[in-house]
Amino acid sequence: MRGHLMLRAGPPLLPDRVPRAALDVSGAGRETRTIRHHPIRAAPRGPRGKNHMTRPNFFIVGAPKCGTTAMHAFLARHPEIFMSAHKEPHFFGSDLDWTERSPMPEERYLRLFAESRGEIAVGESSVFYLLSEQAATEIHASAPQARVLAMFRHPVDMLHSFHSQRLYNGTEDIPDFADALRAEDERRQGRRLPPHLGLRQGLYYSDLVRFDEQLARFLKKFPHEHVLVLLHEDFQRNPLGSYQRVLNFLGVDPHFDPHFSPINANKVARSRPVQNLLNTPPRSVRRLARIAMPTEALRRRVGALLRRANSRVQRREELSPQLRRQLILRFEPHIRGLEAQLGTSLQHWIDDVPARVDATPKHA
Numbered sequence: 001m002r003g004h005l006m007l008r009a010g011p012p013l014l015p016d017r018v019p020r021a022a023l024d025v026s027g028a029g030r031e032t033r034t035i036r037h038h039p040i041r042a043a044p045r046g047p048r049g050k051n052h053m054t055r056p057n058f059f060i061v062g063a064p065k066c067g068t069t070a071m072h073a074f075l076a077r078h079p080e081i082f083m084s085a086h087k088e089p090h091f092f093g094s095d096l097d098w099t100e101r102s103p104m105p106e107e108r109y110l111r112l113f114a115e116s117r118g119e120i121a122v123g124e125s126s127v128f129y130l131l132s133e134q135a136a137t138e139i140h141a142s143a144p145q146a147r148v149l150a151m152f153r154h155p156v157d158m159l160h161s162f163h164s165q166r167l168y169n170g171t172e173d174i175p176d177f178a179d180a181l182r183a184e185d186e187r188r189q190g191r192r193l194p195p196h197l198g199l200r201q202g203l204y205y206s207d208l209v210r211f212d213e214q215l216a217r218f219l220k221k222f223p224h225e226h227v228l229v230l231l232h233e234d235f236q237r238n239p240l241g242s243y244q245r246v247l248n249f250l251g252v253d254p255h256f257d258p259h260f261s262p263i264n265a266n267k268v269a270r271s272r273p274v275q276n277l278l279n280t281p282p283r284s285v286r287r288l289a290r291i292a293m294p295t296e297a298l299r300r301r302v303g304a305l306l307r308r309a310n311s312r313v314q315r316r317e318e319l320s321p322q323l324r325r326q327l328i329l330r331f332e333p334h335i336r337g338l339e340a341q342l343g344t345s346l347q348h349w350i351d352d353v354p355a356r357v358d359a360t361p362k363h364a
Helices: 068-076 106-111 135-142 155-169 177-182 184-188 211-221 232-237 239-250 272-279 283-292 296-309 321-342
Strands: 002-008 022-025 031-036 058-060 081-083 121-125 147-152 227-231 267-269 311-313
Touching: 058 068, 068 081, 068 121, 068 147, 068 239, 135 211, 147 211, 147 232, 147 239, 155 177, 155 321, 177 184, 177 321, 211 227, 211 321, 227 232, 227 239, 232 239
Parallel strands: 002 227, 058 121, 058 147, 081 121, 147 227
Antiparallel strands: 002 031, 022 031, 267 311
């Protein structure tokens, strides 16, 4: 089957043993290298002590707010792909500091794939694997032949959306985006922290968009033909084309139509106290929930229904052109780094604010 490593025309990242690639022009007008992949290996089984549980052979590793939720949902509809019902288990990434959750035991993690029935690709999505400095090494140790999908977005848009998501989740208490960015240094020192942290590193916004460093960790561990990079803008502009590139990459039927529909629109809570209770329930409430709903799957479904009832879709306020330009200049080194890795121009990420805007950097 064919697969598409999203390495654009420019300095190739492919090892010398890979044949010279033909060029496949994407719908976005950028050239992508098309290489022939070996078919993905069947998902491995766990050791006998784990009852021969299936292990994943495909990982969507991030980044957050870059279309991973939609891609996960669309891939789960494909008959030759099994995606875990529990998105973002974050089993790997031992350096991630989750302040209000315990590490997931391996047997519980493998149970996420217990209902797979011989699908070609068995996968999961955890958006902070990219952020983690350990996840690439840990995933490779568990599944050295795995396929890895990384999705990126304009860093300013990604951070603005991510800040909104943290507000919705109750793990951010500074409503103004610029103020939250300014608080980053204090938060690294343990000050101005919200009552509920979630992922502590998620408050260090500038670290989230070091896309070049994040991708480099996976390219160092995995064969380059086992890593696919998609840009959020391409997925939005041509969802079917992006989806088919992933299907080709995984070696499954590329003609399946998942019936695309909007997923994971920007949301705000109708009631903040109710949202806080749903996100971080007291121990007594958790105990009652386990009695009334004995299975984790049932508790997750009920929790999702309650969150949906307490949510409404709302368009985010646009950033001022001045703040947007300041942030673009701040993140430009990492944009250039990712540009070099992909072998494609990302100049449009840097030029998306009119030149007449005052570009004098300010602390943001």
